[in-house]
Amino acid sequence: MDLRIFTEPQQGASYADLLRVARCTEDAGYSAFFRSDHYLKMGSADGLPGPTDAWITLAGLARDTSTVRLGTLMTAATFRLPGPLAISVAQVDQMSGGRVEFGFGSGWYAEEHDAYGLTLPPMRERFDRYAEQLEIITGLWATPDGQSYSFNGKYFQLADSPALPKPAQRPRPPVLIGGGGKKRTPALAARFANEFNLPFMPAEQAAAQFDRVAAACGEIGRDPAEITRSAALVACVGRDDAEVANRASAIGRDVAELKENGLAGTPAEVVQRIGEWRAQTGVERIYLQMLDLSDLAQIELIASEVAPQLR
Known part of the structure; x- marks a missing residue:
């Protein structure tokens, strides 16, 4: 089981905060540091000092880290045109020496689009645009x-593009797709994805969606084993019940709810929970959502007490 660190900086984080977490992630031996791509806080967080752009952040981390892989869950298709986005991701991949992973979604959070003057088309059009963007970005790289x-x-036209620059990873960085759509999402994953990610959903629901992706692969003659199965779950891990309770309080969550919907408890409890997820879903990789970015000790605890038991 591969464990990765996943952050939500729109809830309140500067680049310095993210760099501190990314370096801790690297030093602790995790395979990757990921961040969300949002421009507006959610819920009761104050969001200060304000949003950071995902690809500007990753460009900085590409130079300020050396081994950890870097990516997004998920870059919003509504934020950027596909040609310039392909250039940005390829450049960050070059800057990192080939450590980028490209998580790409259709976009969904209406309030952030309103707050920053971005267009959020109706769902059908948004998904049609997203599908074209996937084809363009991967086509440029390939x-x-x-x-x-x-x-x-229908929405995008490119004429005689030199398709430059190329990413360091050839023919392209790994592409991550996710979501719960029952038809079009699995079909797109079968065509384009190296990894399929499901965030914050019950294991039974995730298992059914992974099966849909596998079936979509079969329809086009692709081996489903080529697509890594992954999940994102909030983490709240402590050496004992008191430490778990303190960490849950720090992020404004209830321990019982976190144990039901995330990865919460002592290292032994979390190892057991991950084993249950693997047995139910075949998941190979878990993104640990870290909501308290000041708590580097939790990242180190999971690396030392949980990760070794999953190898």
Whole structure:
């Protein structure tokens, strides 16, 4: 089981905060540091000092870290045009020496679009645009050197693009897709995804969605084993019940609720919970959502007391 650290900086974090967590993630031996892509806080958090841009953050981390992989859950398709986004991700991949992973979603949070003047189309149009963007971004990266790329879609048109720059990873960085849509999402994952991620849902529901992705792979003759199964779950781990309770209080959550919906408890309890998830879903990777970015001790605790029991 691969454990990764996942942060939600729109809830309140500066670049310095994220760098501190990313370096702790790297030093503790996790495989990757990921962040969300949002421009507005959610819930009761104050959101201070304000949002940080996902790809500007990852560009900084590409130079300020050395081994940990870097990515998004998920970059919002509504925030950026596909051509410039392909350039940004390729450049960050070069800056990191080939450590980028590209999580890409359709976008969903209406309030942040209103707050920053972004357009959030109706669901059907949004997904149609997202599908075209996936094809364009991966098509640009896969175009052989010296050749051009063109695309004539309903929403996007590219004519004779030089399809540059190329990412360091060839033909492209790993592409992560996720979500609970029952038809189009699995079909897109079968075509484009190296990894399929399901955030914050019950194991039974996740298992059913993973099965839909596997079935969609079968329909196009792709081996479902080529797509890594992953989940994102909030983490609240302590050496004893008192430490778990303190950490739950710090993030404004109830211990019982976290044990039901996330990964909460002592290291032994969390190892057992992860084992149950693996048995039910076949999940191979878990993104640990860290809601208190000042609590580096929890990151270190999980690395020392949980991760070794999952190898």
